[in-house]
Amino acid sequence: MDDEYYKLLVKRYLEGKSTDNELEVFAHLIKDGKLDHYLAAALNAEAGISPEEDLTIGASGKKRNITAAWLKYFTAAVLLLFGAVTFYMHSRTSGHPAINTKLVKNDVLPGGNKAILTLANGKKIVLDKAGNGTIAKQGNTNVDKVSDGSLVYQLADKGQPIVTATEYNTISTPRGGEYAVTLPDGSKIWLNAVSSVTFPTAFTGNERKVTITGEVYFEVAKDISRPFLVETKGQTVKVLGTHFNINAYADEAEIKTTLLEGSIKITASSSSKIMVPGQQAEVAHDHIRIIERSNTEAAIAWKNGYFIFDNADLPSLMRQLSRWYDINIVYNGNAGEHEFVGEIKRKRNLSDVLKILEVSGLHFKIENKNLFVQP
DSSP states (O other), rough: OOOHHHHHHHHHHHTTOOOOOHHHHHHHHHTTTTTTHHHHHHHHTTTTTTTOOOOOOTOOOOOOOOOOOHHHHHHHHHOOOOTTTOEEEEEEEOOOOOHHHHHHTTTOOOOOOOOOOOOOTTOEGGGSOSEEEEEEEEETTEEEEEESSSEEEEEEEETSOOSOOEEEEEOOOOOOOOEEEEEEEEOEEOOOOEEEEEEEEEESSSSEEEEEEEEEEOOOOOOSSOOEEEEEEEEEEESSSSSEEEOOOOOOOSSEEEESSSSSSEETTEEEEOOOOOEEEHHHHHEEEEEOOOOHHHHHHGGGTTEEEEEEHHHHHHHHHHHHTTTTTEESOOOOOOEEEEEEETTHHHHHHHHHGGTTTTTEEEEEEEEEOOO
């Protein structure tokens, strides 16, 4: 960014004329400390202090220049005001975040509450189009869609014996979809985009086993007599009752399991590890690597409505956008050496996210379902 652009951003902010996009860029640059000089100069000018003056305000009635300490408080106030705009990036390149009208014209809406339920007989129900109430009955289990849009499995009549024949259901989310489900044992799960979970409609044996693809967050109901097993391609997680996240997308280099509460046993091929809260296990080629102090907040950010990037490279960031906005990523050139740190709300339109990313010097173009990236 050039000197004049920084001055313009500060001027428009102080005059209360900033657009929403300019406010976002302003907040990001404030957090990086790139506007300190320009803010100090503008505020001194408003106070009628020339750059040559070195005056003080106090009991003597003298004026003083805007100090670094005062500017620190001003910056903190701005960041508090724009608390929702907390994305910033560390990159080896920089560029001018010019408004790209094509991004707005061809904008893409964020994903939402969308999934398909496949019943034991193969019947499929589009959950986002189904009304509230009981949408299916599997054995002695009712499948209810409740007011918040999630799905709940519960016994239709607790006085009746549970049907012994095992029936399985599958819930799958498309690109641009997410969904929450309460399983028959009371365990709660959240599915990210392009994910699935297959489970029995009633847990009748001495264990509770489900199979997943993609990314799923679990809050497992405690049951000491029946361990809860989560199977993915390449690993098995065994728990009694705990909170954890599994990222097992096929296009990621490893399966990542992040533990927030309790303990779990993770097994890959012939090796296994016991995890404690705060750890993350990465499984690749049947090898388990434990990261001791992982960023658990970043791991479950999607479930809480955010993207949180923790030194993410461009390809991994783009894979997340591709799943959530249901777009194809096309690179014009190589991915470059960018690292991204910060957070963005998942409910923002794609153009809003791309305008923030353009601060790092990237350029984008949206055409149909394709997002062209110029690193």
